[in-house]
Amino acid sequence: MTRLRAASRAGRRADVGFDRGLIAPMILGSILNPINSSMLAVALTPIGRWFHVSPAQTAWLVTGLYLATAVGQPVIGRLVDTFGPRPLYLTGTALVGVAGLLGVLAPSLGVLVASRVLLGIGTSAAYPASMFLLRAEADRTGMRSPSGILAALSVSNQVIAVIGPALGGLLIGAGGWHLIFAVNVPLAAACLLLGALRLPRRAAVPGSEAQGPAGPGSKARVDAAGMVLFAGMLTAFMFFLMDLPARPASGRRLLLVIAVLAGACFAVRELRAAQPFLDLRILGGNVPLLATYGRQLLAYTTSYAYLYGFPQWLTASAAGLLLLPMSASAIVVTMITGRRVEVRGKLLVGAATQIAGCAALLWAGPGSALWLLALVGVVIGVPQGLIGLANQNALYAQADPARMGSSAGLLRTFAYLGALTASAADAAFYRHGATTGGLHGLSLLLLGIAVLLLVGVLADRSLRRAGRASTS
Template structure:
């Protein structure tokens, strides 16, 4: 556990004992910045493409840019929080979110808008590690475990925002155009800055033992991901050299992380733990399908089904409702095998139903597809998180949890590449069906992997 300096323990209103509840509001508000920016864009890709006369293959970089920045930025900022404390990183990150939102509103080109999304990815990476540090600090100060209710509130608030984001984005676009989904970051950032400045404790954290940032590891990781995604977004024989870059940079990254004392990503957590590796694989498969649907289906609703952004957002309400309901009904149950099996089966049903969708499909059928995906979203993420806590080495829980989030981001990047490939000439019905076949295969693999993993039977049983 990170040692908390005296500055964190002094002058707090709840020194008599118990979690300082003044921290809850800035923690939750900061943590929703990433899911709200991820999900609102789902219904904005088509209007943005029309505004800048760009194809879906080009607007897909709005998704890729944010998740590339987040995949690298999350663990980097986590290390900085451990070194300098949560307050400066929280305030800097949320301020960057406001600046990025303003840049997006004023963006004169798609390239500048992509830069805005990259900055959003970096800025929104600060609140989660800052919140986790504060939870550890409060546990140390009070001599008690961090309250599970606070962790649940963080998890549920993120999931709720993620599933209602497309509907909210559609309403904002209907009210004032796609610029509003970037403009909303300005008041959110201001609220985080006010709450953070007033409520987050002052003082710096204790430096990490043997501290120092693994800058080389960060650069190799970023280079590997960027080269791989550049190839996937536009696969062509003349770009074969990018795969060579991926192989070389990836190999150097693995060697570096296994040999350095303070790695950027602790790959040691993978050694000798097949159940944990399987959980990471399920996370990647589940999030690939989830994000590909979240970004791909609304585009087709607007291009292939000729709906407006507001109507497309409202049509995703069944997804939001079922995801929230399933989370509320099953969130307290520790067993994971049944959740993952039902979640994978729901994904299979949703992808199979998407194969029947066409320009004349009735609204109830389109809403049913969203409901199937909502069931999967409500089950898979929390189940994989519960599995990780049961399977990971307690001494490496932080590294293991960070890798779980990284595999989720890799799923988002895979989804972005899939949408760019199948919607290269627009979000057509043929492209939707090809995308559905790919996601159907991923969902079948998820179900097969879940049923074959006997270790899951023990998770949550004791």
């Protein structure tokens, strides 16, 4: 009788298709972060003029968003796991609208930076909520990993990152830099409307038959102390990675000490907590998932180091043109391979192509033809289209379904850690200017990181099953 009931439930799930109404709020929510990151790139100079501040000060507008998002993704992801995706998605997108208004009315640079921090916190909800919903829907319908929808999320983010600077330029030309903050208000309103209409009020915990975010009759608990210690540890470590010229060496060492102490307190707390923010025992035993986080860090260190470092070596006019082939290549590769669930092949090709791109930079020089440099950009774009998507699919298969939100948030955190590591590497090799020698030294470092990534992929036997065995 039990088997008949189970078969009946499976049959009912298979008859019900994936709720396509969820796709629009997922995609719209996921682009809030990249559109704000990319639009700001063209607004830093006019903002500096408006407030009469230096580029070093306006850089905090970028840093504030990165810090808030890196810390906020796993924290809000855990809240998604605990309370469900709908309340966190709606709260997060509402914060985006408030941050937009605060940015428009900001009387000083400090208030504008605060609006960016609030924006980072608000935009941290959509991705964990989307991953939670995808897993819950796959469980409900009995479908395999929704690779097509995961690819749509990736492509939408990549496209927005490409058109963001142009959109920002148009808005600034039409009404000044205030409009790049004002645009968040209608975007947030659209997210709130779609979320209220289409997101389920109660979502089953992925991997469970229980209805409701925490199951029937259970009391949801939030490990606030663990979240605070995690935020302190990560913030101190990220400030340590940042290259701030005015900061003495002793200050940097102090940040590292604070990060280590906060990390130790965090580990003790999480190992003792009944319902920890991050279950370190489960996470430590999930070696394939830890390997995915490691790949994310390595891959994004290389990608961002190229994205930040290569344009500095080029002339301003050539930089914009030569980054377009990279973006176009990444988008095309994602669109072609996105529906394929298999993970290992994408990672192998991506890592090998990343090695080829880094090696090609060793021959770049003042006399290099622009078409050759553009070709290098095309090569570098291939792993950007493959590795991020493959890691996303791997995480979907490897993460504890009941902790999908926090696991997805951590994946984004490791990408941001890669971005900050890349920024520190660029600063170290360009300490005396963006010279050809500095570019070659940076390329050697990135070549070593790319080789390490390939070795890690080859050594990870679990990747042979990830994707093929990814059922929901």
